Amino acid sequence: MDKFTKIRAVAAPLPITNVDTDMIISQNHLRTIERTGLGKHAFSNIRYHDDGSERDDFVLNKPAYRNAEILISGENFGCGSSREHAPWALTDFGLRCIIAPSFADIFYGNCFKNGLLPIKLPQDIIDDLMEDAEQGANAIFTVDLENLEITRPDGEVVSFEIDGFRQHCLINGLDDIGLTMERSEKISAFEEKQKIQQPWLYK
Amino acid sequence: MSEPRTLYDKIWDAHVVEEQQSGNSLLYIDRHIIHEVTSPQAFEGLRVAGRDLRRVETILAVPDHNVPTTADRETRVDSLESKTQLDALERNCKEFDVDYIPMMDARQGIVHIVGPEQGFTLPGTTIVCGDSHTSTHGAFGALAFGIGTSEVEHVMATQTLILKRSKNLRIDVSGELGIGVTAKDVALAVIGKIGTAGGTGSVIEFTGSAIKGLSMEGRMTLCNMAIEGGARAGLVEPDDKTYDYIKGKPKAPKAAEFEMAVNYWNSLKSDEGAKYDNEVLIDAAAIVPQVTWGTSPEDVLPITGVVPNPADAHDADSKASTQRSLDYMGLVPGTKLTDVKIDKVFIGSCTNGRIEDMRAVAEVVKGRHIAESVEGLIVPGSGLVKLQAEQEGLDEIFKAAGFDWREPGCSMCLAMNADKVLPNERCASTSNRNFEGRQGPKSRTHLVSPAMAAAAAITGHLTDIREL
Ligand code: SF4
DSSP: OOOOSEEEEEEEEEOOSSOBHHHHSOGGGOOOSOSSSOGGGTTHHHHBOTTSOBOTTSGGGSGGGTTOOEEEEOSSBTBSOOOTHHHHHHHHHTOOEEEESOBOHHHHHHHHTTTOEEEEOOHHHHHHHHHHHTTGGGOEEEEETTTTEEEOTTSOEEEOOOOHHHHHHHHHTOOHHHHHHTTHHHHHHHHHHHHHHOGGGGO | OOOOOOHHHHHHHTTEEEEOTTSOEEEEOOEEEEOTTTSHHHHHHHHHHTOOOSOGGGEEEOOOSSOOOSTTGGGOOOOHHHHHHHHHHHHHHHHHTOEEOOTTSTTOBOHHHHHHHTTOOOTTOEEEESSGGGGGGGGGTOEEEEOOHHHHHHHHHHSEEEEOOOEEEEEEEESOOOTTOOHHHHHHHHHHHHOTTTTTTEEEEEESHHHHTSOHHHHHHHHHGGGGGTOSEEEOOOOHHHHHHHTTOTTSOOHHHHHHHHHHHHTTSOOTTOOOSEEEEEEGGGOOOEEEOSSSTTSEEETTSBOOOGGGOSSHHHHHHHHHHHHHHTOOTTOBGGGOBOSEEEEOHHHHOSHHHHHHHHHHHTTOOOOTTOEEEEOOSBHHHHHHHHHTTHHHHHHHTTOEEOOSSSGGGTTOSSOOOOTTOEEEESSSOOOTTTTSTTOEEEEOOHHHHHHHHHHSBOOOGGGO
């Protein structure tokens, strides 16, 4: 997994609430057996016209935001499906960080497995950041995961919080399957005990 | 004496392998259901890392999202990509020796319908699937939730997940449901009340006499939509209805072991005085048949209502989002919902593709014919539902009424196969999501109960089932 320590990049404003996973990656692009290559389909329904040409009114199509790595959006970002194709599409597209007042649970967890940093902040701070992001190519933010700080274009610093374990894994690009496999003895002990209490689960 | 605990607390506690320093828990997973869309990358991950499945017998695989629903389905997989995914599932299951139900098997169907039918879904277990509607299985008093593909791989390799405990949210629906009001209406009314983020960070336990009164099918419909309220999972405490449903199912415990299991399952009920972080009380009698008007399940109203006016919104954000929804849906504020004309009707999905739903539709359409302007599609949730419906003669009723009666799968719920709502077409659907483009590009979805969908098919517009 890609490590995430610190990025300095343009932030794009997407002031929509309930950005759902169908909007991030629509069903006709789920028919893949790979994790890569989905970036071109990210937000396809609002990014392209029917003939495949780009829509000028979609923020990430605007010249100032084409290289944005940060997205600032509304409440309940990532609601809907469990599809990990959503973070795959966003990271393949080049985004590394989503900042919103709240996220749907499954999407939030999926982000961390893919080097995508979701940051939750109160609505009033989001409103300020959204205003910053409206500044086009000047909307340059620094996101520092080690120090849990966002530096706004004017130099003001905003702190954020994240679960310590997730922070640790993201900074070090750790694969948590490997970590859990080290707990194998504990898992076996659990199974021995459960097998006696609920033998029907071991048929 | 220990503190009184909720059903959720008890299932959680019984599955903690260890508490980790980080404040997370390593939680044991008993059951894992997989389908073709979210599993291939997980198998690939295992292969690349040289890892094996920890307990292959805990996995059940069935293709559902991509499968064609026409009778000639075996030769009809419409795109190469779909075929690649379906073939990958079969190949992976062979390679790793996973219990696999092929597309042409009579037991094939939507994961969340197949699990319960096979007795794979049991009370007190932890159940996961790479699909958000895994919450369905909570109807059995199982802690069941959707996970991403990385977690699918994590469970395959370790039989565990690293998780933080959720909050307890109790939603009590007491009293008697009115005539024509179903579990689907309860689910939509709940979401209308708490919003699509109302359950975020929580597991919902549904309690109250109206919930107790629901059949297992109804409870599944309700828990299915817990995720649309943002919750991690939905739960209903197991009772005799639950045990009667499970008894005799192929993978259910048998004989003495069944009795032993029932004893254990009975001990899981929430204790008197158990603490919930939040509680919502709903009067069952006040629920009216529901219909969505917008592009989020929380955009829901009683069928007796009118299309909302963005000008009435309480803040700028909801004004903008209401306007956006109405533009997409092609609706004019103030229009009576019952005046909204529809082009298609879809009956099926993991929300309402069970036998009880088929019966509800048959009851409405028997001896009637669907409106000329409407195309109606009925897709049973599984091969066993299809069989049962045909044994009861329901298929004949549907066909006589002008419906298309199909083979099982997800179908028009998410339009990954050939079944789609066309651009700007309006569909009354028994599925669970009305997001932009969900049933096909530019499709317009109105979520309703099976009986309401059937009524709309007959009249050609959204209809109050109580008036038909
Ligand atoms: S029926 Fe619809 S919601 Fe249910 S699993 Fe299939 S696609 Fe998902």
